[in-house]
Amino acid sequence: MLYIGNHTSSSKGYAAMGRQMVKNGGNTFAFFTRNPRGGNAKAIDPADVAKFLELAREHEFGKIVAHAPYTLNACAVKENLREFAKETFADDLKRMEFTPGNYYNFHPGSHVGQGIEVGIQKIAEVLNAVLTKEQTTTVLLETMSGKGSEVGSRFEELRAIMDLVEKKDKLGVCLDTCHVWDGGYDIVNDLDGVLNEFDRIIGLEHLKAIHLNDSMNGLGSHKDRHAKIGEGQIGLDALVRVIRHPALEGRPFILETPNDDEGWTREIALLRAKYAE
Template sequence: MILYIGNHTSSSKGYVAMGRQMLKNGGNTFAFFTRNPRGGKAKEIDPADVERFLELSRENHFGKLVAHAPYTMNACAAKENLRDFAREIMADDLKRMEYTPGNYYNFHPGSHVGQGTETGITKIAEILNDVLTEEQSTTVLLETMSGKGSEVGATFQELRDIIDRVEKNNKLGVCLDTCHVWDGGYDIVHDLDGVLDEFDRVIGLSRLKAVHLNDSINGLGSHKDRHAKIGEGQIGLDALVNVVCHPALEGIPFILETPNDDEGWKREISLLRERYSMKGD
């Protein structure tokens, strides 16, 4: 059994630096923002840096990487200039992702800002239909959301409805965020099997490509989205270990987005690896 686990890190120093830091943290995958998470500017990619990273990744048997779109990208915004921004960012990011082919590009579906969920779903699908290509090797992941405000994607059915409207939906998957689904009302503490069964019935487990592993400050169904360190929130260590060890999730990358620094992530990765090994014995 192989546990692919890492944390969300900064891409500002390049791919090799991210990979080396993750090895120091005990990880064998990681997530990174494709550009400034609060803006639109992307750093130039150095092909030589990418080649060195790909070699580092092969030597250390890294799992799939999970790139993250900027938070400012709203595919179902009411203003067309904001949707144009989202379309341009996503199209550019998908081109850049081909430097490291075969990985994942994760994004928050967006907020319908009062237009209604159905309108939001339609607009998200329109942009995906504009940017997805048959040639791309990257799988685009819709992230499960907590339902804060007018967020789209707080239920599995909403994600399914987006997928069904996308022509090239063979290029789509889902990233399940444990804090978000818990805050959204899915009881992964007492009924993890039931939650995954519902995911399979509505979306299909074959589309579950990555997990953001986070504890939550808030209670079940709070619709808040406040991440906590592993074992220090309302979900708790035992439940999160059950997620990591669930056979339906074997082989997919687990990404920590906990409020930590590298030393904190190193401790969390070590703890989860230890508990994963104990479960496997």
């Protein structure tokens, strides 16, 4: 089965997100746990969650993918920013237990001149501080494009973080097609080779979700500018090969394309039709 949906607004609650996704033709979705540019989190209504869980069962939803706020930087230079990251992480993981067994995705962070090795160490320290044995949520490190001082544009960097984390069974990876392309991995001409490299370095069993995006820029540009499906440098054919690749079967595919619900509905319908060919 193809689990596909888009990144949607969480402002109206879980049930509304689920209903909108069904309307869009999706059976999974991503959402920000709180204001993506700040620290505010809306209170969770258990009755609303119950309605969503019932809808998700009825429509055979795949796992949903929560997204940490962009302001969470686990390897920031300033201690107060790293403390904010820890507090936000810990609070979000508690909130995720209202919808148990799903994914919480985050950008590993930017080392801001400290160096990749220091960044990796600090990210692992935060993860070791917040991950618990009891949590049912899997935390996903997102592949990044490598702009600025981002950590995570190479598979080896994600592996290094994972190696330093004690509760490895609580970790996974979200592969973003725009980011890996911009990071220098040629998923257009050598998708098998990229996935084989991922498997060799990290292990495909750790690849839990995919952000399905086209890119405005060329291979290895390190820009991170998403494009609509089929309107960028990756192209429709290559992205269809991604959703149809047997090694990625059953993962949630999340559209983060510059669109509205009408546009996402068209993209989901297009990709479903191509998947079925």
